[in-house]
Amino acid sequence: MYSVIVWTLLLIVEVAFATPSKANSTFFNPILPGWHSDPSCVFVPEEDHTFFCLTSTFLVTPGIPIYASKDLVNWKLASHAFNRRSQFPRMNESSDQNDGIFAVTLRYHEGVFYAITVYSYRTGEGIFGLIFNTTDPYSNDAWSEPVAYDASGIDPDLFWHNNGKVYMASSGTILQTIDLSTGVVSAPVSIWNGTGGAYPEGPHIYHKDDYYYLMIGEGGTETNHSETIARSRNIDGPYESYEGNPILTARRTTNYFQTVGHADLFQDGNENWWAVALSTRSGPEWANYPMGRETVLTPVTWKEGEWPVVDSVHGEQRGWPLPKPNKKIGGSGPFLGDPDVVDFEPGSKLPAHFVTWRWPQDGTFAVSPPGHPNSLRLKPSKTVTPTDEDPLAGANGLSLLMRVQTDTLFTYTVDLSFNPKVLDEEAGVTIFLTQRQHLDLGVVMLPSSNNSLKLEPKLRFRTTGAGTTVGSLPQPVVKSIPEPWLKHPITLQIQAKNDTHYTFSVASIRDRGTTHVIGVAPATIVSGGTGPFTGSLVGVYATSNNGSGTTESYISRWRYTGDGQKIDYNRIVESKK
Ligand SMILES: *[C@@H]1O[C@H](CO)[C@@H](O)[C@H](O)[C@H]1NC(C)=O
Ligand SMILES: *[C@@H]1O[C@H](CO)[C@@H](O)[C@H](O)[C@H]1NC(C)=O
Ligand SMILES: *[C@@H]1O[C@H](CO)[C@@H](O)[C@H](O)[C@H]1NC(C)=O
Ligand SMILES: *[C@@H]1O[C@H](CO)[C@@H](O)[C@H](O)[C@H]1NC(C)=O
Ligand SMILES: *[C@@H]1O[C@H](CO)[C@@H](O)[C@H](O)[C@H]1NC(C)=O
Ligand SMILES: *[C@@H]1O[C@H](CO)[C@@H](O)[C@H](O)[C@H]1NC(C)=O
Ligand SMILES: *[C@@H]1O[C@H](CO)[C@@H](O)[C@H](O)[C@H]1NC(C)=O
Ligand SMILES: *[C@@H]1O[C@H](CO)[C@@H](O)[C@H](O)[C@H]1NC(C)=O
Numbered sequence: 001m002y003s004v005i006v007w008t009l010l011l012i013v014e015v016a017f018a019t020p021s022k023a024n025s026t027f028f029n030p031i032l033p034g035w036h037s038d039p040s041c042v043f044v045p046e047e048d049h050t051f052f053c054l055t056s057t058f059l060v061t062p063g064i065p066i067y068a069s070k071d072l073v074n075w076k077l078a079s080h081a082f083n084r085r086s087q088f089p090r091m092n093e094s095s096d097q098n099d100g101i102f103a104v105t106l107r108y109h110e111g112v113f114y115a116i117t118v119y120s121y122r123t124g125e126g127i128f129g130l131i132f133n134t135t136d137p138y139s140n141d142a143w144s145e146p147v148a149y150d151a152s153g154i155d156p157d158l159f160w161h162n163n164g165k166v167y168m169a170s171s172g173t174i175l176q177t178i179d180l181s182t183g184v185v186s187a188p189v190s191i192w193n194g195t196g197g198a199y200p201e202g203p204h205i206y207h208k209d210d211y212y213y214l215m216i217g218e219g220g221t222e223t224n225h226s227e228t229i230a231r232s233r234n235i236d237g238p239y240e241s242y243e244g245n246p247i248l249t250a251r252r253t254t255n256y257f258q259t260v261g262h263a264d265l266f267q268d269g270n271e272n273w274w275a276v277a278l279s280t281r282s283g284p285e286w287a288n289y290p291m292g293r294e295t296v297l298t299p300v301t302w303k304e305g306e307w308p309v310v311d312s313v314h315g316e317q318r319g320w321p322l323p324k325p326n327k328k329i330g331g332s333g334p335f336l337g338d339p340d341v342v343d344f345e346p347g348s349k350l351p352a353h354f355v356t357w358r359w360p361q362d363g364t365f366a367v368s369p370p371g372h373p374n375s376l377r378l379k380p381s382k383t384v385t386p387t388d389e390d391p392l393a394g395a396n397g398l399s400l401l402m403r404v405q406t407d408t409l410f411t412y413t414v415d416l417s418f419n420p421k422v423l424d425e426e427a428g429v430t431i432f433l434t435q436r437q438h439l440d441l442g443v444v445m446l447p448s449s450n451n452s453l454k455l456e457p458k459l460r461f462r463t464t465g466a467g468t469t470v471g472s473l474p475q476p477v478v479k480s481i482p483e484p485w486l487k488h489p490i491t492l493q494i495q496a497k498n499d500t501h502y503t504f505s506v507a508s509i510r511d512r513g514t515t516h517v518i519g520v521a522p523a524t525i526v527s528g529g530t531g532p533f534t535g536s537l538v539g540v541y542a543t544s545n546n547g548s549g550t551t552e553s554y555i556s557r558w559r560y561t562g563d564g565q566k567i568d569y570n571r572i573v574e575s576k577k
Pocket of ligand 1: 089092093396
């Protein structure tokens, strides 16, 4: 009798514990807003129950950012796997704006993180397999020099088999074994061609319920993008395609979140499954999408022996209970969504999320140089924009320092101190998609309006948009600088007050509140075109415009604030702060 009561009590207690104490959650996509393409993520209980994600970065340096999160909502920049020139010295031979670090897979095995990718030269030289590893994801220096391997496809994946071998799947889908310390690979074998969509790529292999699941992206990374899956009892195949494919797509929908695909799956600490994927906030028109391909999160229901069910992607997403909000994460990088308040104080370093295009020349940027405390010195580069005759122009370093545009709406301002001496010397602020698509507002040395033998600094707003399909570009705007402004730095501002246009303005530092609009440009100029894989960056530049100028310029008081995220056609939510 007594034991029956005890057992009954135990049962009640157990039922109480087994019942999910937390309801399903609601959160906002994208989880990594702004250009964050080709995500791959792992959950690592051994690293204090932390989720880690990385993304592809093409010609941006430092590249391959690693973001860490405890709650799937707050993501902190932990390190960059690709953070020094020696890891791939030939980056300056890339002439195509879409060369560089293609999709990367992040995996963790027995205390080591691996980031496997290819560096692509689309100009015919082929692809170079690279495997970076580290035991400390919070340190740039701890990331290894890459182990090189002979790549048969793009978008490599890693899978540790219980037969002791490590398998690498890549686009096609091709399967090989790989030795992670030497890069030696076995002969490539075709294991699945997908369901007939273009570009079967971005493969990942998972082992569950005695099946090897092979999930891939198909249809190309545009509006036909989709995710499909097959499974086999053996890793070598034959793979049986799922009748319900695709398991995830926004193709032929009117969703605001389009191009959904290139997914990766992982389980959280409650063993619930999730998918990350890339997506573009464009609607099916897919014409205005300056932030390019971003990282979204969606829940997956994956019952034993069955195929995974992936929820479609929306701005307001429902899913499994999220871990409790927790921002206790290692490393010194900022959280995605933190505003920039950067004053370039003496002794400080450039913020970890600042990037450039390929590697800069030594000395291009200096923080608080002698005589100029609290400023960033820019040494001009020859040019920003290459020509068809000179596609490598700027490949050995640009004077260009930027951060990802992480918000649909934002305000960016810097103060510029620049006394140009030579014709065409220029420094200013930019919205940059590629070297061939950017919107610039700068101070530039030009012939004086009244006396063409004299030179004077002027304000110029100019757009570069070769390769876009937006029709005619806005005409350049050139304005004189009011005489009293010349003695002080000038405030330059870029604002996105809506999702279709950027506004470029100036103000006197003695009256920052009074801004004067110099130019407005449509965001379609920095959507697609020569940058189908990249997304808008916002920052500063200095150039001699292929002239003889070498005058340095000084940037101070760098500010970026997110003013809103558009998550559906008629819905803007607050930016994360
Ligand atoms: C690339 O940079 C290296 C030195 O870092 C230099 O020797 C080489 O000439 C450069 N290549 C090109 C094509 O500019
Ligand atoms: C990590 O990379 C280095 C090359 O830099 C290589 O020697 C080492 O074997 C790799 N470690 C593992 C665990 O694969
Ligand atoms: C995929 O297609 C290629 C080219 O047609 C073919 O050689 C290969 O055998 C196919 N792979 C599979 C697994 O069917
Ligand atoms: C999507 O697929 C359809 C049908 O195959 C094709 O006509 C269309 O050109 C594709 N669109 C893109 C952007 O690739
Ligand atoms: C919670 O979300 C998961 C994933 O979408 C779904 O399978 C499940 O039915 C949801 N539960 C409830 C109670 O809504
Ligand atoms: C820069 O000027 C040189 C010499 O005049 C010319 O050959 C080259 O094409 C120019 N490059 C660009 C990118 O304008
Ligand atoms: C140039 O001439 C205009 C009138 O033609 C005058 O308003 C302006 O102040 C002059 N600018 C300079 C720099 O002399
Ligand atoms: C978006 O902002 C730009 C610049 O302020 C403006 O010209 C344009 O009319 C705005 N578009 C809409 C739909 O409000």
